[in-house]
Amino acid sequence: MTVRRRSNPLALAVIGLLYERPMHPYEMAATLRERRKEESIKLNYGSLYSVVQSLEKQGLIVTQETRKDGRRPERTVYGLTERGRVELLDWLSELVSIPAREFTQFEAALSLMPYLGPDQALRMLLERARRLETELVGSQAVLEQAGEVKLPRLMVVEYEYRLALRRTELGFVNALIRDIADGSLEGIDAWRRLHDSLEAGTRPDIEGEVRSWNAGRPS
Amino acid sequence: MTVRRRSNPLALAVIGLLYERPMHPYEMAATLRERRKEESIKLNYGSLYSVVQSLEKQGLIVTQETRKDGRRPERTVYGLTERGRVELLDWLSELVSIPAREFTQFEAALSLMPYLGPDQALRMLLERARRLETELVGSQAVLEQAGEVKLPRLMVVEYEYRLALRRTELGFVNALIRDIADGSLEGIDAWRRLHDSLEAGTRPDIEGEVRSWNAGRPS
DNA sequence: CTCGAAATACTCGAAGTCGAGTACTCGATC
DNA sequence: GATCGAGTACTCGACTTCGAGTATTTCGAG
Numbered sequence: 001m002t003v004r005r006r007s008n009p010l011a012l013a014v015i016g017l018l019y020e021r022p023m024h025p026y027e028m029a030a031t032l033r034e035r036r037k038e039e040s041i042k043l044n045y046g047s048l049y050s051v052v053q054s055l056e057k058q059g060l061i062v063t064q065e066t067r068k069d070g071r072r073p074e075r076t077v078y079g080l081t082e083r084g085r086v087e088l089l090d091w092l093s094e095l096v097s098i099p100a101r102e103f104t105q106f107e108a109a110l111s112l113m114p115y116l117g118p119d120q121a122l123r124m125l126l127e128r129a130r131r132l133e134t135e136l137v138g139s140q141a142v143l144e145q146a147g148e149v150k151l152p153r154l155m156v157v158e159y160e161y162r163l164a165l166r167r168t169e170l171g172f173v174n175a176l177i178r179d180i181a182d183g184s185l186e187g188i189d190a191w192r193r194l195h196d197s198l199e200a201g202t203r204p205d206i207e208g209e210v211r212s213w214n215a216g217r218p219s
Numbered sequence: 220m221t222v223r224r225r226s227n228p229l230a231l232a233v234i235g236l237l238y239e240r241p242m243h244p245y246e247m248a249a250t251l252r253e254r255r256k257e258e259s260i261k262l263n264y265g266s267l268y269s270v271v272q273s274l275e276k277q278g279l280i281v282t283q284e285t286r287k288d289g290r291r292p293e294r295t296v297y298g299l300t301e302r303g304r305v306e307l308l309d310w311l312s313e314l315v316s317i318p319a320r321e322f323t324q325f326e327a328a329l330s331l332m333p334y335l336g337p338d339q340a341l342r343m344l345l346e347r348a349r350r351l352e353t354e355l356v357g358s359q360a361v362l363e364q365a366g367e368v369k370l371p372r373l374m375v376v377e378y379e380y381r382l383a384l385r386r387t388e389l390g391f392v393n394a395l396i397r398d399i400a401d402g403s404l405e406g407i408d409a410w411r412r413l414h415d416s417l418e419a420g421t422r423p424d425i426e427g428e429v430r431s432w433n434a435g436r437p438s
Numbered sequence: 439c440t441c442g443a444a445a446t447a448c449t450c451g452a453a454g455t456c457g458a459g460t461a462c463t464c465g466a467t468c
Numbered sequence: 469g470a471t472c473g474a475g476t477a478c479t480c481g482a483c484t485t486c487g488a489g490t491a492t493t494t495c496g497a498g
Contacts, residue, residue: 004453004486009327016334019417026477040330042322046456049478054454075477092335095328097346099354099388102323103261108228109314110377111259115235116311127316135318152406153398158329161391168387169318172380179372187371203240223456223483245447265486268448273483294447439498446493455484463476468469 003054006091011051013041015060015088018080022064025052026075040158052078060084106169117195118188122180125173132170139163222273225310230270232260234279234307237299241283244271245294259377271297279303325388336414337407341399344392351389358382 003011017028025048032038055061056078064079080088113121143163146156153160179185197203222230236247244267251257274280275297283298299307332340362382365375372379398404 008454009322009324009331012327012331016331019334024477030476037330040322040326042455044456045478046458046480047454050454088334089339092328092331093339093343095324096332096335096340096343097350099347099350099385100324102321103228103259104321105228105314105319107259107377107380108231109311110380111256112228112231112235112311113315113376114373115238115307116315120308120312121315124312124315128318131316131318152409153404154333154406154410157332157395158326161326161329161388164387164391165384166318168383169380172383176376185372187373190371191373198238227484243447249446261485263486264448265450265488266484269484441498442496444493444495447491449490450488451486453484453486456482458480460479461477464474465472466474467472 003051003058006094008047008051009041009095010043010047011055012088012091012095013037013043014048014052014055015080015084015091018061018078019085019088022077022079024075024077025049028052040162055084060087114191114194115198117199118180118185118191122177125177125180129170129173129177132166132173136163136166136170139166222270222277224277225313227266227270228260228314229262229266230274231307231310231314232256232262233267233271233274234299234303234310237280237297238304238307241296241298243294243296244268247271259381274303279306333410333413334417336418337399337404337410341396344396344399348389348392348396351385351392355382355385355389358385 006012013032014028017023017031023031029043029045029048032041032043037043052061056063060081061078061084062081064077066074066076116124139159140163143156143159146159176185180188185191225231232251233247236242236250242250248262248264248267251260251262256262271280275282279300280297280303281300283296285293285295335343358378359382362375362378365378395404399407404410
């Protein structure tokens with residue numbers, strides 16, 4: 001049950017909450033939800049309880065009391081240890097200071113896009129652009145509203161960050177759409193050939209088209 | 220062993236390769252590596268073999284032959300079924316057309332940054348900016364080199380995408396650094412107060428500072 | 439020709455993720 | 469005054485991910 005050390009940011013959030021005050025897991029979930037941290041940190045009950053267990057095993061948190069209020073299920077209240085406090089600052093510092101490699105779905109999709117063929121790809125990219133625009137309009141509204149309520153920007157930076165990334169994504173998608181639509185994307189002819197021969201079931205000379213790729217880059 | 224349907228993009232890559240021609244798992248790994256898909260799709264042996272197993276269970280791929288060449292370990296060659304072909308185009312279309320919600324490490328870190336205090340946060344953000352710059356220079360060089368080798372842009376879009384995101388990230392981080400450094404970040408005073416009282420071990424009135432947040436946003 | 443490094447082709451078990459399910463309580467509603 | 473939904477507080481097990489380990493073979497340098 002040992003958390004693969006520093007893998008799940010939910011563990012970091014747990015440590016953070018216990019830095020504020022002792023809590024039981026359900027309360028942690030409720031607090032994270034109230035503060036809208038759920039939107040930035042994946043949270044589900046199964047993971048929460050196993051993450052808490054593993055933090056205890058690592059000696060970063062300890063059971064403070066196990067109470068039975070009335071006939072409710074037991075609540076186990078946890079507190080932070082000294083080592084936990086150190087881990088919080090250390091882990092968080094690392095997360096902020098060292099860019100991690102993330103594998104996004106869309107990056108994977110782009111790298112496999114050749115299988116789709118230019119026409120289908122174009123349709124799907126247009127659809128994505130539409131959805132991104134809708135999402136952006138909504139997010140912008142939320143942010144503006146937060147501003148009106150005098151919510152300190154500090155509490156909203158993660159939201160701004162996501163928004164900035166999405167805007168860039170939309171720009172990228174739109175540029176790609178243009179290049180496919182007007183045929184200016186380099187390699188689009190080879191793309192169509194490849195796709196057609198795949199659909200026809202004949203084995204295309206992918207290796208031939210791709211060889212320059214392999215040769216052209218250092219290992 | 221059933222792959223949580225459409226979760227791991229590696230499964231999609233496997234289907235794609237079998238769309239080209241029958242292969243055994245080890246060869247898939249080698250091919251993905253050769254084509255540099257590893258950089259966009261997380262690949263490791265354990266996952267590969269279990270993903271392949273589960274695709275077979277789902278009837279998207281089938282065992283074609285189990286050969287023992289010389290005294291090498293057995294190789295099981297798989298082929299794509301009709302349902303597999305459909306799944307490839309369907310899944311890939313979905314991935315391209317529907318933006319997925321991704322939880323990045325940095326977004327989590329930003330949402331927990333208050334625990335760090337403004338001074339430490341500033342130091343760590345500066346460090347991140349430095350590292351991002353280094354990474355960007357390297358990536359740009361790789362892309363330019365690819366261009367010189369006449370690598371079709373189609374084969375490089377995923378790389379361009381990642382680069383665009385990183386550039387945006389750097390811009391965001393630099394802006395944040397400026398705002399913290401010159402004190403223009405809204406809420407920075409409350410931030411310092413909060414952090415100091417946390418360090419002192421007194422329980423700060425986080426709820427008080429945060430309440431407006433809760434009140435100010437629709438559920 | 440022979441020794442070691444690299445490649446071939448996986449296996450295995452420990453750990454982590456996920457979310458539906460459980461079992462109770464409380465307050466409001468009809 | 470019974471019920472119904474929302475909240476409280478977790479549990480469970482199926483499924484996934486991970487990567488070090490294994491056993492063999494090939495290849496090139498000396």
